[in-house]
Structure formats: structure tokens, C-alpha cells
Amino acid sequence: MKTWLGIDIGGTSIKAGRVAADGSVLERKSIPTPRSLEEFRAALPALAASAGGDLAEGAGIGCKGLLDPESSRVLVSPGPVVYLEGHQLSVLAGLRCPVTADNDARAALAGEVAWGAARGLRNALMFTLGTGVGGGILSDGRIVRGATGVAGHLGHVTIDPDGGPCICGNRGCLETVFSARAIEAQAWSAGHRSLATVLRGQPSCADVFAAADAGDAVAAYIVDRATFHLAAAIAGLMLALDPEAVILGGNIAAAGARFWTALDEGIRDRTHVMLPRRVPLVRAAVDDGVMGAAALAATR
Ligand SMILES: [Zn+2]
Structure with missing residues (x-):
């Protein structure tokens, strides 16, 4: 064998x-x-x-x-x-x-290509949503590497030209807005500023998503704002690469229906003219x- x-x-x-x-x-x-x-x-x-x-x-x-x-x-x-x-x-x-x-x-x-959510596909986008945001591009059946191996760093797509510095040297990258670290930083800041929220001390990213699900308005604002930016990044990449599916892995992909629905709607809102077919937004199967x-x- x-x-x-x-x-x-x-x-x-x-x-x-x-x-x-x-x-x-x-x-x-x-x-x-x-x-x-x-x-x-x-x-x-x-x-x-x-x-x-x-x-x-x-x-x-x-x-x-x-x-x-x-x-x-x-x-x-x-x-x-x-x-x-x-x-x-x-x-x-x-x-x-x-x-x-x-x-x-x-x-x-x-x-995912060998055993998971991208099996049988020739075009797919993958995001690993964790401490940072990783990515991968499957295009015409090949995982794209680019000229020097940099291709697929989807967490470093510029989402806000006026945004803050990123570890990669760019500014306003996706992972400065949507990542466990970015969401935790927002939550810490909200608690530190004594906003009316259950978020106190150093909540984890999962704590923030759970508080948003439970109806905490500040947590919901943080999650929704981050998700809005993720949807914008995914929409832009979908229009660039025309995938058959978008695959989400990493810890944050375990978030509930509130996140997945908002993300799907945010993407549809931006892509429905150019991509009128519904592109499946799916969770990684191997991960x-x-x-x-x-x-x-x-x-x-
Ligand atoms: Zn970056």
C-alpha cells in the first residue's frame, strides 16, 4: 500500500x-x-x-x-x-x-484538492482563517505559486489603502481587519474603553463570535465589520479568479450560521452581476x- x-x-x-x-x-x-x-x-x-x-x-x-x-x-x-x-x-x-x-x-x-472540498475542482479559492489569514489559489487545475512562490498570500490583499501597518510591510491588509488577532485587538479595545459589552480583559476570537451570537451589540459590531471586509476581499478575488467554490478553513471557519450567512450575502451583494451563478462558500473538509x-x- x-x-x-x-x-x-x-x-x-x-x-x-x-x-x-x-x-x-x-x-x-x-x-x-x-x-x-x-x-x-x-x-x-x-x-x-x-x-x-x-x-x-x-x-x-x-x-x-x-x-x-x-x-x-x-x-x-x-x-x-x-x-x-x-x-x-x-x-x-x-x-x-x-x-x-x-x-x-x-x-x-x-x-482539500486530494481528499476534501476541492476534490474534482479545477478552480477554487481557499482561505485559512486563524491567527492570521492564509490562502491558496487553484487555477485551471494547478495550485498557483507565481514567479517566486509568493502567490496565494490572500491575507495580504489590501482591503483599506489608509489602513494600519501589517507584518508583511504593506498597510491595510485583509488580516489587519479580519483575523483572530485583529478581532481580539478590537475586543480588548472595546473593553478597555468601558463600552457596554460582556467582552472584558483579553477575550479570545471565539469569545467575541459567541458574544455576537448571544446578542452583545459591541461584539456583533466587531464581527460584522470584520466580516464585511472579508466579504469585500473574497468578492474581489472571485472576480479576479472565477472559482467554482470558495473554501474556508482554520479556527474561525467553525463560527456559526450568523457569520456564514452574513459573509455569503456580503459576497453575493458584490458579485451578483458578474457572477450570477451562486458560487458555493464551503467549509474545508480536511483542514x-x-x-x-x-x-x-x-x-x-
Ligand atoms: Zn500584510
Whole structure:
């Protein structure tokens, strides 16, 4: 039976598993993300071996930042695994099988193409709505990389030309308005300004959505304003790329009907003339970093 090793390198943990052709995960292992290159070099081969890496046809590695898929070299990865920049993940993992590595959001889309909501589609947009906003573009059957691997950073589409600074160096990006961090910052600010709201202290993004669902007017304002901007960003990208479906993954995609309905209506309002057909707005079916990483190798 052919299997592929998937390794998902995140800021807090590294997860690995061997995935079969039908998408079932045979072994799953996880370790806290090492703090240094030396620790990483020691820990990754052991993790890959414990997940059955020697039995895999190939391996896929998903990691934050920009990577060269052929060499598996990390080009740019600001944040907790910055020490990987310039290093080849296939070498660090001690893997002898072919290795494909890519940005984690693109890996997430690969997972949906192989086993999830994008199966059978040739054109789709994917957004991972979490701490930040990741993205992926499937166009004419290919996951778009662009000239230098930057393509698909949908969280960094400018949504407000006068907006505040973003970690990417641009200003007014989608993720400065719609992301768990942006929504939490708004909620903290509302509580700090003593507005009449149940939001106090440092509420989580899920707390803000729950308060909005329960009728808290301030929480509803924060969620609705963020959703309005997400709808505008998605509408613009839909008109640029004409997808068969828009797929939402990440923690915020677990939000309830209030969010999904408002988002769908916001998108329809902006796209109904050019895209009179209803483009399905669907939740990611795989939404699993290990399966996404394995899909990079399985669909190589
Ligand atoms: Zn940005």
C-alpha cells in the first residue's frame, strides 16, 4: 500500500503522520516546536522515523513562510522557526524518499484538492482563517505559486489603502481587519474603553463570535465589520479568479450560521452581476496540516 509522510511545521508544534491513498492517517506523532536549529536537527529525524517515514513513497512538508518546493529549502520564515531560513528540510529531516515542501496554506489547499472540498475542482479559492489569514489559489487545475512562490498570500490583499501597518510591510491588509488577532485587538479595545459589552480583559476570537451570537451589540459590531471586509476581499478575488467554490478553513471557519450567512450575502451583494451563478462558500473538509503536507507529496 502506497503511503506518504506528511510533516506540518507550526509555531507551537510539529506534527507528522503517514497518510494512505484514501486519506486515512496511519500514524500520528507530534512534538513541541524546537527553539533552535540544533534542537530541530536532533528532533525532526526522530519524529519522521516514529511516524513511519521509512515506509513512505515520498514526504511532504508544510511550513510557514516561503519555500522552494523542489529543494525543500526554507527561503523566508519570520517567527518561531526563523532559524530554518536557508536550510533544506529534506536534509534536516534525514529523509531518503523524495521530499516536496511548501507554504502551509498551500499545503492546506493541496489537502482539500486530494481528499476534501476541492476534490474534482479545477478552480477554487481557499482561505485559512486563524491567527492570521492564509490562502491558496487553484487555477485551471494547478495550485498557483507565481514567479517566486509568493502567490496565494490572500491575507495580504489590501482591503483599506489608509489602513494600519501589517507584518508583511504593506498597510491595510485583509488580516489587519479580519483575523483572530485583529478581532481580539478590537475586543480588548472595546473593553478597555468601558463600552457596554460582556467582552472584558483579553477575550479570545471565539469569545467575541459567541458574544455576537448571544446578542452583545459591541461584539456583533466587531464581527460584522470584520466580516464585511472579508466579504469585500473574497468578492474581489472571485472576480479576479472565477472559482467554482470558495473554501474556508482554520479556527474561525467553525463560527456559526450568523457569520456564514452574513459573509455569503456580503459576497453575493458584490458579485451578483458578474457572477450570477451562486458560487458555493464551503467549509474545508480536511483542514489538517499533516494530510495537507502529505498531499503535497501525493499530488506531486
Ligand atoms: Zn500584510
